Amino acid sequence: MQGKGVSLGGRFAVLLLVVATCLHAPEVSAAQGEGASALAALTIDAMDNEQHILRGGFPVDAGVVRLELYDGAVLLGEALLEEGRWSIPWEPGEGSEFLEAVASLETGEELRTRLDFQHLRFTSPEGLYAAEALLVLPTAPGTSTHYTLDGTAPGPSSPVYTGPLVLLNRQGQPAPLSLIPTNPPESPEAWRWRAPTAPPVLATVVRLQRFSGATPVGPGAARTYLIGQPAYSLPVLSLVTDAENFFGHDRGIYVPGRIHEEFPEWPDYWGTGNYMQDGKAWERPVHVEWFEAAGTPVLAQNAGVRIHGSGSAALPQKSLRLYAKADYGPEWFQANFFPDHSSRGFKRLLVRTAGQDQLTTKLKDCVLPGLLRQTRLALQACRPTVVFLNGEYWGLHELRELHDEYSLASHYGLIRKNVVILEGHGLLDTGEPEDVVPYAELLAYVREHDLSVLEHYEHVEARIDVGNFIDYHIAQIYFGNADWPDNNVKYWRYRGGGNTAVAGEGDGRWRWLLYDLDSSFAGGAEVNSLGRLLHDGRLGEPFVVLFRGLMKSPWFRARFIARFHWHLDNTFAPERVLAAVDAAAERLAPEMPEHIARWRYPRSEAAWQWELQNLRDIIQRRPAALRRFLQREGLDSP
Known part of the structure; x- marks a missing residue:
């Protein structure tokens, strides 16, 4: 299978060809001569596996009087012709x-087309x-294999596998899910759901369940x-679930649904909807498959899925959170998702x-954190x-x-149960209720003590990783x-450690x-x-008291100034940041036309290129602007 080029027309040109020829070009006899191009629509293009009916098309103006089908050299019979x-x-x-289809014409000529099969086994x-394939499903004595x-x-009433x-x-073929609005029609025009401009590419999903x-x-x-x-040109993630889990009025996590119907008022900019709900009650089962760019399978397992994000959940295309749990299957996602990453096991994936980007x-949110790899910041x-x-x-x-x-x-x-995570102004994310106390005490200390006094600064330094805080x-x-x-x-800490500045x-x-970081550079x-x-x-x-307090300390201030200028000269040097952005844009470029046709955001490829150029312009000018701001605050001397 050939890969795609970077040109805008790559996959769309293929799609147009598929629609025009239904995939299979006929073998045209020499006797057809100049009329061959007009007769190029004899196809074998559809199979009803449940009813065991094979279908195809033929040119209505070709004068087809009979059409026979062959399974190899064996005549299957004469097909029913209709419009x-x-x-x-x-x-x-x-x-x-x-398979070979042979159409006999009124003129005595013939049209032929042939379809060769690849042989696949579900268990392999x-x-x-x-390519077009025959798929063999697993069976076992005393059970029946049902599929969808x-x-x-699959349930007991789903089709039974017989061959x-x-x-x-x-x-x-129809793509009904792509036509379901994923936010209300009264959403702001700037991010309202829009129907696709082209039929989406369709994969074949085979689900099976054995029954006694x-x-x-x-x-x-x-x-x-x-x-x-x-x-x-990129890896592929396939998610499979009952459509009701995503799009059902009452329990669908991807639509406005019942929640918006019951609370149609807009309490804030993002409004209401099923997709704004969180927690275990809004988790749904999903089957997850991950393939590398060449199509090599890496992972296949059952898992749980929820909507991820707050405001961005109201946008048409929504982020998801995947959970590996014993309730569904394996307790971890064990795969080499990230080649440069040390971990091979993940409990949750994004x-x-x-986001809004x-x-x-x-x-932005995938590229910018990577600029900080040389620091000790924990990065996704x-x-x-x-x-x-x-x-x-x-x-x-983005798989994250x-x-x-x-x-x-x-x-x-570390021991997982000793990891504490807080958010916002000190709210508990992960841990025990008492885990909020050390951070609250830290902020109280900063409010009550002058950190320009060395003793006071050292008290704070013993409780935060100053290098991490600065970066x-x-x-x-x-x-x-x-x-x-x-x-x-x-922010996080390890409860098993003491409040001493030991390494690690x-x-x-x-x-x-x-x-x-999707709102980065939003102000230019x-x-x-x-x-x-x-x-x-x-x-x-509570969001700024720690930083503002520390800036009163001459020891912190000197370290902050030196590190800021180092980052501007190295980490955020325009040529380095531009190289990262350009490499990311190059990776996305082959896939953007298809994505834009599906979701209509960004509005066009030209609009996407404009946004990229605007980002490049900001990156070029940002260090100089920050140096002026540092000078204005008296922070210009490392």
């Missing part, structure tokens, strides 16, 4: 190699990409195949849509990914590591993060977590995020 379509009963055997670790092809979990399933390219009578035997399973499609560049691993939902193309996402007690314990070799704040200031510091703030993340000091190159952090009275006091 440019033909059909015939057929049950393939495991030994079937190819087959790749994502395949629409993402629904190989015929898998053909699905282009042109009406009793399930063993766990269910699913496999995804992209039949007759060019390979994507499938993120770039899905409307603009769609890359991230890979751009193409997602399919129940076989429908669902657009570009989640900042939680599992990832922190794994990174630093974190410099990064947020450089990024000009408009959704910080009074939002998207998390297990020393009990507070450290900060960098995440959700000249936004004075440093002055805002130091002086803006509209920011909640």
